[in-house]
Amino acid sequence: MRHCLTTILLIILCVTCTADEKLDFAADVVPILQEHCLRCHSSNNRKGDVSLETVNDLRDGDYLVAGKPEESHLIELIAGVDDEPPEMPKEGKPLSKEQVDVIRQWIEGGADWPEDLVVREKSRADESWWSLQPLTPPEDGRTIDTYIDAVLKREKLQRNPHASRAELIRRATYDLTGLPPTPEEVEQFVNSDDPEAWPKLIDRLLESPHYGERWGRHWLDVVRFGESNGFERNVIYKDAWPFRDYVIRSINEDKPFNTFIREHLAGDVFGKDDPQVAVGTVFLVAGPYDDVGNQDPVQKAQIRANTIDEMIRASGEAFLGLTIGCSRCHDHKFDPIRQEDYYSFYATFSGVSHGSAPLVTPQQRDERNAALTPLEKQLSELQTQQKQLSDAIVGRGQNRLAEHQAVWTRPAVDPTGTEDTFDPVAAKFVRLVCEAQDTNPASRSGFGIGEFEVWSAGDNSRNVALASNGGKASGDARIIEDFPGAYGPQLAIDGRTGARFIARGSDLTIELAEVTSINRVFFFSSGKEETRRFRFVAEYRIEVSTDGMSWHTVTSSADRKPIAGDQFQRHRLLLREATSKEQTQLRDLKRKIAAVKATISKVPTLPTAWIGKRSADDAKGPFYIFEGGSPQKKGREVVPASLSALQNQGAGYRLEAAAAESVRRQALADWIVHPTNPLTPRVLANRLWHYHFGTGIVDTPSDLGYMGGRPTHPALLDYLARRLLDHGWKLKPLHREIMLSRTYQQSSANRPEAAKADADARLLWRFPPRRLSAEEIRDTLLDVAGLLTHRGAKAKGPVPDGGPGFRLYRFMQDNVCTYAPLDKHGPETYRRAVYHQNARASVVDLMTDFDQPDCTFSAPRRAETTTPLQALTMLNHSFTMDVSVALAKRLEKESGPTVRKQIQRACQLCYGRAATLEELKSCEEYATKHGMPSLCRVLLNTSELIYVR
């Protein structure tokens, strides 16, 4: 479909003024408005209730008197009165005399404003911006090195000589797998006389399943993959991990990226019954979103808009390298992205919301249904029998209701105060036992007790349960892990209302200071003055004991009226009316029902994944732009469409408002990877370069717009983008080509004179050394100690260690979730960090210290900082100690008892090189004094371990 531009979008209209042939409104007046007025006077920012996008406000506000500039208030505002400085523009320079004259002339000529002409503020960059242009055609005979060398030569710089083989294998192995080479691999490569050793090494690494783990991690950064929803509740996404496995698998299989991207946006459409494809759409909902819920309709609409905004930003930045999100409230200030573009995307994603859904083949679904159907039938038969029997019993009871009621002489329990008196009895222990809870007679727990009072018999009766009188309370209570005692039993005897015991079991026991004669109890869930009602007991008994072993009941609710509600009367009648035979039958049925339910629960549930939900209703148009970003201010109507700035690149589309939700996402996906869209391959090629060299040709990999960086090597970028297309969007051939270049293979040595000209080596006069990422550091520690599971030969298949992730934090939930980093990392955590279940806004020691980004936003590049906290964590966390012990054991096992040999082996494992004599001496001295694990702790803290040159 072709994008047909409607006239109102056009700024540059060739309209000629009728009164004065010389004045061209579009060419003469519009630029003045754009430059000096629109920033504060547009439909989104209507300062003084004036927008200069159309003539309406000027006319309605009497700013213009057509044909009479001297009577027009507008001229007073921009020219000033009586030599006073002009009032407008409020910010910035006043209009020049020539500009004021143009406006004057225009008013003189009748102040005509062509109908339908909407003046829009211009972005800094327009459609001619470099990244929006078609890829430049290939030039013969050029290679990566010729592009790099040409620029170096221009800047009078030179490439470094070749790196050593030891450096190269360490560099390439970390680059492609995120792990160190083994000493054996290093030895073999360093000593090889095969001229093809380097390409062969690259091929081997590209075929390693660790490649997908490493480059999958990069992609997970880009698509802001995280496994909790952030915001206030920050609940874990239990089943988002299949997406992580999908990414690793796809990358290991070198799935063409155009397919990969299409699956991210519309995998559920392209691969309807194929879980391996549909799982790609986890991408849409892998970001944070606010799920607290809101009864305020204005806020609710805003939250929904924020949720869709998150998807728009994530898609625009990951695939197109454009900050589309910046045009939510107004046209993009810098890039040629219109507010309409943003809301076209909004319409595209409007049917998507967050959540889990079964991710299955039709066959899996059928199998489960086949297994469940007979069981469900059985269950429903049993439940019918149960109902019939209890109906019969209750029916009999109803017939004798008067007889029953005669026994119910006392009022029903009252959650704000229930009192029982009884004959004085000696008690050391008093126990409240719940027999039915007041929101569900089948439950015996979950009730609250604000206070439980036990009163002594005789004169000067006092509440002997009070803690201040020596009482002690016990009972299984609801727990908040990080705030112990929040609902504890002590709250029932503290003499204060407001906070209460909340039962997880069925009873609350008070131990009195001494054996006391008591004759009254009084208890409640909420005090009379509290308006909030908490759950309470509906049926109970009170038991006492002098020794805490033998108990007897002193009173119960049996002689009270049942609380309001049929189910409670029914519950009471069932208890009192059933014969012993019927009671046996009921128990029997209950047991059978439980058994069937247990069998049902054992039928494997359908696997689910966090792929989100789709709603045709939510996707129902028409859609509008939200002026100023507010859903309460609907502006012009929009339809799902491609970006207007690329409309001349051939593949643009514009859908009917009624197009199905799935069709919209499909169209967007197809457009993003259309061969004529220059952005996607550029962005992708740049990302590849960025990860190989530490900085991209454009150093803002998710922003190829005006605010982003400029390419250091534009022609090379286009060359790489074309190569990517030539390779059918496959990454592995491009990796190979990049790594075979001399540019990649050069040494990382620093040369002061070159550094003076180009300190960051953006022009690549050297290979830029780097510190390992947080994941690589943790993986390396585990790997050199031999602790890493699924490593080397044990790493099989495209996802060596997939499945649910591990956690380096304790997850606690009490309505909202809290994440507390672990002090001890068990062996179940000895997996590669890519399998960690990264929660948002959590802080996880080593990972956070070494710049693992919070996955709230896409992280197109990682920071590389050095902080004292890194030192503290690496020296003191028990993880380092555990790894040190394991490494020491490994050294002894592999090198025998001689300390010197162990140290030599340690250097090979940690640094991929032989130990120097000096190192041997100082390390041996240390190890002899403090032991090998202690030496390992030192080695694991060395800089050399975590830097790659």
Place this chain on the structure above:
Amino acid sequence: MTDTNAVIRRQFLGHVATAPAGIGLMHLLAGESARAEDENAPKADWSPGMGKTHHAPKAKRVLQIFCPGAASHMDLWEHKPSLEKHHGKPLPGEGEFFSFQGKNGNLMRSPWDFVPCGESGKRITSMLPGMAQHVDDIAFFHAMHSKSNTHGPGCIFMNSGHPLEGFPSAGAWTSYALGSLNENLPAYVAITDLRGEPPNGKANWSNGFLPARHQAIMMSDQKQIRNLQRPDSIGEAEERDARSLLNQLNQKYAAANPGESDLRARIAAYELGGRMQLSAPEVSELSRESAATHKLYGTQDENRLKAAYARNCLLARRLLERDVRYVSLYCASRASGVDGLLNWDAHKTLKADYERHCPIFDQPTAALLSDLKQSGLLKDTLVLWATEFGRMPTHQDGTAGRDHNPDGFTCWMMGAGVKGGVSYGATDEFGRRAEVNPTTVWDFYATVLHLLGFDHERLTWYHNGLDRRLTDVHGNVISEVLA
């Protein structure tokens, strides 16, 4: 600290301090990161993290006291006589209206009287007798309003100027802008409450997209900084030897790779870590304070929540006097299953809830402020009091509590450069909406940054397409509160 410890400390310092003591290390770290910061920081007349400012600052450090859960403006700080007069009548002009938790009932007066305080005679609730002593020093912002009516986004909006996650908090911006004043302690500390983290947890003191060293270090009287102590299995002499060997190996590697500033920075980081190991535990030694001080704060109170908060107040003062740049001190925590239990979120039982929370807050906070004033620290310490939004003047349908109100609430500041006894702005007659001089979170922080010596529009960091600011694209300095 005992004498033995002091000796060990001296020995240790003597050992690790290969660089001239007290200078240079943090700057070396800052220099190392300058590469990233050159790219993302504005190309301007100011360089981040070196203590330089745009103009002469009034405040050198900030104490932020945060009461999460939306502490009610009309029950604590802003007196609304009309609520008393019209108690039980419908709120004029709103009809039947719905807010966060649903339908609202009629107007509800505050359960407590408002009493005149200080020389200004400004009225605040009788529930805060301690705070009443400080009213003459406070500049109240009574017409704050927020973008969100939900605790999580509200809290991070109040802390970072954005209702979405992932943005740096004001403390992180301060650390980025000014850097550290004390190399032996973190620049930014978040002190959480015994009851847990506030809504949205660690996002409230996040570094966002700023480098990791600008995030707050979490500590409290109840929880020491993580990974601060050397493992039990490592002896003292062993630790000394280990650091010596490590230093030797790292120096060698740095020497073999000349010109790599980050290798030198890493050596400096280990030295700084060592110093922090000695300084941070000393800060937490509240036992070094006099009995009178403990009594003033209420650290021994029988209410364990109050005692815990009091100890955190005392810890805050000890951090500030050791020149930590930004201390965020929390009084209360998140939303639990029971509204208003763990924080100021009094939906259903305002009276009972605040009779629990006010006594925890009042005496320790008042003591902290008196202490700062008396010691002279308040002269260059800016104190902020904040909450995420306010509460409705009506009661929530069927309850005796109030629902969320993002349209009007109170924050305040005092100390360095702030005019005391000022009430800037006001909500309407009933407290429903900011009416006189409505003030945004951005205005609030524009003022804070101004007092710290910064033009908020020029303190920026490039991130995903924009030069980001604490004040987004808004904010005006409120000159009415400046001394």
